[in-house]
Amino acid sequence: MSKISIPIGPQHPLLKEPLSMMVDISGERVLGASLRLGYVHRGIERLAQTRTYTQNVHLIERICGICSHIHTTTYCQAVEAVLGVEIPLRASYLRALMCELERVHSHLLWLGILAKHIGLDTIFMHAWHDRESVLDVMEEISGGRVLHAANQIGGVRFDIDHDHDSMIRSALKKLHEQVAGLLDVIENEPALIARTKGVAPVSPEVIKKYCVVGPMARASGVNVDMRRENPIPPYDQLDFSVVTHPDGDAWSRTYVRVEEIRVSLNLCESILEQLPEGPVNIRVPRRVPAGEVIIRSEAPRGELFYYLRSDGTDKPARLKVRTPTLAALSLLPEQLSAIHVADIPVVLAGVDLCVACADR
């Protein structure tokens, strides 16, 4: 059969964010793919140099529409590190609580998208229904469903009281049951297994070669998690397991992410158990002394890297963000070869792209 190129993107039902791919196919086989990026480039890194540190918290939050909290958390940690201040322990616990809730809703969103792509709309609807309860919790404690504006340099801008505590606990309990149901489907639904098992497997060597991070790496058996390797309080005091799976195919990526939801739910519970008393923020100076710092944290999609250089003014001299999606994108053309056309959605979903993060 002759070779034809089909465009996927920048607008395509498959993509939630603009990204362009030309996929060469012959019949139902994919021969190769080329990638084009930059449709949502907003110049945020440059923009950050023209704004004060405080203003940047709100700018950075808008890098991503899913993992907005981890971006501000990492940014604030970077600024606090240059300032040399230590935030109250309660504040770091509350930050971690939001991070884990964010991971839960990000993974549920992802599961919905995968299910939608393989024509399992029921799971899509159920996963997104469950995700709403996480968003409700986040809205209740911070005031925002997606953009929470929860962080400030020197702590957090919200506190939780007894009512919040019981509300979160009941939501977590319900989520535990619903996630168990979803996991049951993933482990037993024959058509889902047929569509994902053995699809586009990635070996640990390839993962290391492309520096792929996060659930993608863990699904290939690479045991990497910034929460454990670079423990910023309170993760050094929390006990949690890192979920890995040796197969590296689309199914194991699904499994790892859904298991991670459970781990995160447990983490939320233990954060609530151990939540210390005290203030939730401290005052910090507007001007930041000269210096530079690298902060790495675990976003829902993997390692998030922030480099911040200060020249002693109230504006950063350079802010560099490396998001986990970037590494996954570089792996994409290799994955999109020698597969079926019908597997393109599965591969794309398995990577869990966040194009807005990668383009900034």
Add this chain to the structure above:
Amino acid sequence: MIEGLFYLLLFPGLVFQVVCGLGFEWVDRKLLALFQRRVGPPWYQPLADMIKLFGKEDLLPTQANDLIASLLPLISLSAVLTAGLYVPIAGFSPFSFEGDLIVILFLMSVPTLSYYLAGILSIGIYSVLGGGRSLLQYFSYEVPFLIALSGPAVAAGSWSVEGIMNAQFSLGSFILFQPLGFLLALIGLIGKLKRDPLDIPSAKSEVIGGSLTEYTGAKLAFWHLVMNVQAVVGIFLMINLFLGWTKFHNPAIALAVFVLEVLLITGVLSTTSAVFARLRIDQLAGFGWRILVPLSIAQLTFVILMGA
């Protein structure tokens, strides 16, 4: 003359089948919504969608032939409507004759072939892909579908749908003796209707809209109507061949039983599309030829041996 026109245009012809088609779409969407914790559309939504589509601008790629593109959905629609005339509804079948099952099956293949042509002839990349897929899918489900549907005919000793339906009064519903055949026919029907989980030719995340990617406006509305009427005719056919018991002296009872059976099959179809993920085309071809065909032949052999 007047009677003939009534049959053709009102019952069991055009109007009745279109209303049933839209009603089927609504019940299906509402059931799917229930499975997915949604509210679902109001009863007039399928009709509203049709009217809206008729009001939309009609566009086609410049290289595509507008006449053929318009004719294909109309040919398919007339084929399925004609097929519908021969399927007894609650025991009422004014045009029934010996061998009408063959005619119905032939007419019900016309939409699939038109769908393939629509994809190939409307030039777009995704439509060509979708068209090719629809033909591949046709080869996978059609053979077991036909063999499964010939089971009741052989058991009843008649190739008329009405004859098969009547035979079930004395022999009992064929679903009891040929549950496997019923299951295979149902899978074939899902494949024919391109419904989830066999919506491979029109999988949105893979080939956008499949063959119909380039279709807009009234032509697209006609295609939707073809799919809905085809579903209704398919369900009516399944009822007559496998469930039976729809002809009583009291038309009210006959209608009640008939509606009940229609809802039963619709429920099964909706449940199937809710709980299964879409198969890949190679998986479907393997499934069709390695599993469905041997099973359907085994079923037919069993029926023939039982009858002998």
